Amino acid sequence: MSLEVALKHRLGSFALDIEFVTHGQVTALFGPSGAGKSSVVAAIAGLWRPQAGRIAVAGRVLTEVPKLFVPPERRRLAVVFQDARLFPHMDVEGNLRFGWRRAAVKADAGEISRIVELLGLGALLKRRTRDLSGGEKSRVALGRALLTTPDMLLLDEPLAALDAARRAEILPYLEKLARELKMPMLYVSHQLDEVARLADEIVVLREGHVTAQGSTFELLTDVDAVAGVPPLGAVFDASVVAHQADGLSRLAFDGGVLFVPALPQAPGTWVRVRLRAEDLMLALEEPHAISANNVLACTIRAVRFAGDHVDVQLVCGATLLVSRITGASAARLGLAPAQAVYAVVKAVTVAREAE
Amino acid sequence: MRRGDERCIFTIVFEPMSDFLSPAESAALWLSLQVSAVAVAAALPFAFLTALLLSRQRFFGAGLVDTAVHLPLVLPPVAVGYLLLVVFGGRGALGVWLWSTLGIRFVFSWTGAALASGLITFPLQVRAIRQALDASDAGLTAAARTLGAGRWDRLVNITVPLALPGIVSGAITAFAASLGEFGAIITFVSNIPGETQTLPLAIYAALQSPGGEVAAARLCALSIGLAIVFVAAANLAAKRIWR
Numbered sequence: 001m002s003l004e005v006a007l008k009h010r011l012g013s014f015a016l017d018i019e020f021v022t023h024g025q026v027t028a029l030f031g032p033s034g035a036g037k038s039s040v041v042a043a044i045a046g047l048w049r050p051q052a053g054r055i056a057v058a059g060r061v062l063t064e065v066p067k068l069f070v071p072p073e074r075r076r077l078a079v080v081f082q083d084a085r086l087f088p089h090m091d092v093e094g095n096l097r098f099g100w101r102r103a104a105v106k107a108d109a110g111e112i113s114r115i116v117e118l119l120g121l122g123a124l125l126k127r128r129t130r131d132l133s134g135g136e137k138s139r140v141a142l143g144r145a146l147l148t149t150p151d152m153l154l155l156d157e158p159l160a161a162l163d164a165a166r167r168a169e170i171l172p173y174l175e176k177l178a179r180e181l182k183m184p185m186l187y188v189s190h191q192l193d194e195v196a197r198l199a200d201e202i203v204v205l206r207e208g209h210v211t212a213q214g215s216t217f218e219l220l221t222d223v224d225a226v227a228g229v230p231p232l233g234a235v236f237d238a239s240v241v242a243h244q245a246d247g248l249s250r251l252a253f254d255g256g257v258l259f260v261p262a263l264p265q266a267p268g269t270w271v272r273v274r275l276r277a278e279d280l281m282l283a284l285e286e287p288h289a290i291s292a293n294n295v296l297a298c299t300i301r302a303v304r305f306a307g308d309h310v311d312v313q314l315v316c317g318a319t320l321l322v323s324r325i326t327g328a329s330a331a332r333l334g335l336a337p338a339q340a341v342y343a344v345v346k347a348v349t350v351a352r353e354a355e
Numbered sequence: 356m357r358r359g360d361e362r363c364i365f366t367i368v369f370e371p372m373s374d375f376l377s378p379a380e381s382a383a384l385w386l387s388l389q390v391s392a393v394a395v396a397a398a399l400p401f402a403f404l405t406a407l408l409l410s411r412q413r414f415f416g417a418g419l420v421d422t423a424v425h426l427p428l429v430l431p432p433v434a435v436g437y438l439l440l441v442v443f444g445g446r447g448a449l450g451v452w453l454w455s456t457l458g459i460r461f462v463f464s465w466t467g468a469a470l471a472s473g474l475i476t477f478p479l480q481v482r483a484i485r486q487a488l489d490a491s492d493a494g495l496t497a498a499a500r501t502l503g504a505g506r507w508d509r510l511v512n513i514t515v516p517l518a519l520p521g522i523v524s525g526a527i528t529a530f531a532a533s534l535g536e537f538g539a540i541i542t543f544v545s546n547i548p549g550e551t552q553t554l555p556l557a558i559y560a561a562l563q564s565p566g567g568e569v570a571a572a573r574l575c576a577l578s579i580g581l582a583i584v585f586v587a588a589a590n591l592a593a594k595r596i597w598r
Contacts, residue, residue, distance in 0.1 A: 047497050072500040085498040089516045098512075102503030148502055 001025060001152065001184035007043055007053030007063075016040075016050070016208040024201030024215070026178050029188045031205035037188045040205070041156045044186065045079045046072035057152050058184075076104055078145030082157045084137040086129040092140050093125040099148035107149050118176055119143045135166040139173060146177070152184045153177070159194065167194075174198060193349075196220065196235045196274050221320035223304040223311040232311060233276040234321045240269045248293065251350075255317025259293040260348045274349040280323035281344040282312065284333055294345035296321070303335050310335075314343055380574060382549050383557035390465055390540075390553055391533035394473035395480070395526050402480035403522065407514070409481070410488035428478040436542025439471055443543075467544035468551045472536045476529035483528060483593075487521020488514070524593035531585035535578065554578055 002023050009016040016036045029037050042048035044055055046062060046069070055063040057077065062070045078099065086095050096116075100107060107115070116122055119139045124132065132140065138158055145153055155174075159167045171194065177183045178198055189195050195202060195216070202219050204212040212219060216235050223232065238253035240263060249263040251273065258273065265271060287295060298314035298321060310330040314321040323343060335341070376384065408414075409421055427435055443450040443461045453459040461467035491514075499513045515522070537555040544551040546560060558574045561567035 045501050047500065071505075072497075073503050073505050075501075077501065079498070079501040081494065081498065083494065085492070085494050087495060087499075087513065089519075098499070098504075099502035102508070104503075144502065 001058055002056070003027060003044075003058075003152065003184075003186060004054065004056040005040060005044065007040070007050040007055070009039070009050040009052070014208060018205065018208065018210055020203045020210050020213055022201045022203060022213075024199065025182065026185045026187060026199050027201045027203060028195040028199035028216075029186060029203050029205060030190065030192070030195050031211075032190055034207075035205040036208045037190075037205055038156055041079065041154050041186070041188055045077055045154055046070060046075050047079075060151070073102075076148070076151045077154055078148045078150035078152075079154045079156060080138075080141050080145050080158045082160050084141040084161075086132075086137055086140055086144070088129055090129070091125070092121065092127050092129065092132070095129065095140055095144050096121070096125075096147055099144050103148045105149045107147055111149075112147065115143055115146050115181075118180065119146075119173055133166075134162050135169045138162065138166075138170050142173065142177070146181070146183065150183075152186060155185060155187045157188050157190070159189070159191070171197060193274075196233070197272065218320070221313060221322050223302055223313045223322060232322045232324065233274055233279075234319065235272065235274045236319050237270050238273045240265050240267050240271060242267055253317075253319060255315075255319035256296050258345070258348055260350055263350060271350050275321060275345060276347070276349070277311065277322040277324035279346040279348075280314075280321060281346065282323050282325060282329075282333065282335070283342045283344055286342050287344060290344065292344045292346060294348065296343045296345065298341055298343050300335060300337050300339045300341055302337060303330065305330075314341070316343065376573065376577075377570070379548055380557060380570065383552050383554050383574070384577065386465060386468075386549070386551075387534050387553040390468045390472055391530045393466075393469040394471075394476065394533050395530045397469065398473040398477050398480060398529070399522070399526060402477055402525070403484055403515075403518075406481045406484035406488055406518075406521075410485050411493070424481050425478050427475050432475060432536065432538030433542050435475060436471060436539035439467075439474070439539065439543040443467070443470070461544070463544055463547060463551065465544075465550055468536075468540045468553060471539035471543045472533040475536050475539050476533045479529045479532055480525040483525025484518055484521045487518040491517035520593045520595075524589040527585050527589035527592060531582055531589070534581055534585075 002021065004021045006019040007016060016039055018036065018040060029040060031037055039048060043050050043053070043063065044057070049069065050063070050065065052065050053063060054061065054065070061068060062075050087098065090098065100112070119142055121139060121143050124136060124140065129137065129140070142158070159170055162170065175198065178185060187195065187198055199216050201215055202213065203210055212222070214222065220233055220235050236253055238251040238258060241250040241252045243249050243262055247262055248259040249261070251258040251260060251271065253273070263271065286297070296316050298316040300312060301315050301320070302313040304311045304313070305327060308327060309324050310327050312323045312325065312330070312335060314323060321343060405420070405424055409417060440462070441447050443453070445462055450461065461470050495517065496509050496513055499509045504512065534553070535555055536553070537559070540551060540553060541556055541559070546552055546556045548560070552560065554574055554577065558571050558578070561571040561574065
C-alpha cells in the first residue's frame with residue numbers, strides 16, 4: 001500500500017511544506033504537537049484543502065491542486081479522530097451501521113462478526129454512546145471506521161485523549177488490526193512507544209516539514225538523525241525459542257540471543273522487541289558476575305557526541321543497536337569505530353507479536 | 356354534556372368548552388390554533404435554512420442577514436402589519452401579482468393572519484434552531500463525511516436530528532407566541548369574526564363592546580392556560596430529546 005503526500009500551505013507565520021512517499025502497511029506520522037500532523041491527516045481525508053499539493057493512496061489520486069479534488073465521502077478512507085466523534089443520537093449499533101451502509105464495498109456477515117469480535121463490541125451494541133467509557137468509545141470509533149471497508153485507516157492520535165491505563169487497553173486492538181486484518185494504516189502520534197509497537201515506517205514531522213523518514217528499524221538506530229526526534233533505541237523482531245525452567249523466555253534475533261521474563265507467546269512466534277538507548281551499558285571486557293540477563297557482543301560503528309551525552313551505534317550480527325552514555329564514560333573507555341565492545345542490556349521491552 | 360352520543364376523546368375534552376365559550380369565542384380559539392399551526396409549519400423550513408446559513412457559513416453580509424432576521428422581533432407589530440399591507444395588500448405589487456396569477460389573496464383572509472404570525476415569530480424559530488446548531492459539534496458532520504455521507508445524507512441524518520431539540524422547542528415557542536399576535540394581524544387583515552378574529556382580537560372586540568368584560572376575562576384565562584401549556588412543552592422538548 002503506497003501513500004504519496006506532497007502539500008504546501010501557508011497560513012500566517014505557519015508554513016507547511018511536506019513531501020513523503022511510504023509503502024509500509026503501518027506508517028507512523030511522528031512529531032510534537034503543532035508540527036502539522038493533523039493537517040496532513042485532514043488533507044489526506046479531504047477535510048482540508050491545501051493551497052498546493054498532490055495526494056495519492058495506492059496509486060489513486062485524491063487531491064491534485066488545482067485540477068482534482070475527490071470529496072471526503074468518496075475517498076474510501078476512514079478516519080478515527082482523537083475525540084471518537086460518535087453520533088450521540090444513535091446507539092452503538094447505529095454508529096457501526098452508519099459507515100457500513102454507505103460503504104462502496106460492504107463487509108459481509110462474516111467480516112462484520114470478525115470485527116465486532118476483534119474489538120469486543122458484542123456487548124456494547126445496544127448501549128447509548130454517552131454511557132460508554134473513553135476506551136469503549138475508541139473501540140466503537142475504530143469499528144465504525146473499519147466497517148466502511150476503507151482502502152486505508154487514518155488514525156489521528158486516537159489514544160491521546162485516554163489515560164495510560166485506557167491506552168494500554170486499546171493498543172493491543174490496534175496491533176490486532178495491523179496484524180490480523182492487515183489493514184493499511186497511517187498512525188499519527190507523538191508517543192514513541194505506540195509508534196515503535198505499531199509502525200513499519202516512520203515519517204518525522206517538525207514545524208511543518210519532514211525532518212526524517214525511514215523504516216522503524218533503521219530510523220530509531222540512526223545516530224545522525226535530527227537530535228531528540230524521535231528518541232533513539234533499537235526496534236527489531238525476534239523469535240521465541242523456548243520457555244526455560246528458570247522463568248525466562250529465550251528469544252533469538254539476527255545477532256544473538258535475548259533472555260526476557262516469561263512471555264505468553266508459543267515458541268516459534270515472532271515478537272517485536274525494543275531496546276532503549278538509555279538501557280544499554282557498554283563494557284570493554286565481557287562482564288561475568290552481573291545481574292543483567294543479557295550481554296551482547298557488538299562492534300562499534302559510529303560514535304556521535306550530542307551535547308552532554310554520546311550516542312554509540314553498534315552492530316550486533318545484522319542488527320543495529322544504540323547506546324546512550326555520558327561523554328565522560330566515552331572518553332574514559334576511549335570508544336572508537338570498529339572497536340569490539342559488550343552491550344549490557346538493562347531492560348528489554350517486548351512490544352507485540354511480529355509478522 | 357349530552358348522553359348517548361358516539362363520543363371520542365376529542366369530544367370528551369372539547370365539548371365542555373362549548374358550554375364555557377360562546378360559538379364566536381370557540382371559533383376564535385380554533386382559528387387561533389389553525390393560524391398558529393400554519394404559520395409555524397410554513398415558516399419552519401425557512402427558519403431552518405436561515406439558521407443553518409448563519410450557524411455554518413461565513414459569508415459577506417452575515418451580520419446584515421442576522422439583523423434582518425431579528426427585525427420582526429424588535430419592530431412594532433403594527434409596523435410589520437403595515438409593511439405587509441404595503442407589499443401584499445390590494446395595491447401592493449406582490450399582492451396584485453399573487454392575486455392575478457395564482458389567485459392567492461392574503462388581505463382579509465386567515466391566511467394573511469398566518470403570514471403575519473409566521474413573520475413575527477420567525478426570529479424565535481431561527482434563534483432556537485441556531486442555538487442547537489451552534490451547540491452541536493461540526494466535527495460530527497466531518498466524521499459523517501469520511502464515513503461516506505453526502506450533503507443531503509448529512510443534513511437528514513446528522514444535522515437535523517442533532518438540531519431537533521432546538522427545532523421542536525423553537526416551533527412550540529413560536530406557536531405559543533403566535534397565539535398572542537395582535538398588532539400585525541389587526542393591521543394587515545383586520546378583525547373579521549370567523550375569518551381573521553383570533554383570540555387576542557376577540558378579547559379586544561369583547562372589551563370594545565359594552566358588558567364584554569366577562570367574555571374578555573374568560574378568553575384571557577384561556578390564553579394564559581394555553582401559554583403555560585406550550586411554554587412548558589417547549590422547555591420539556593429542549594431537555595428531553597437526545598439527552
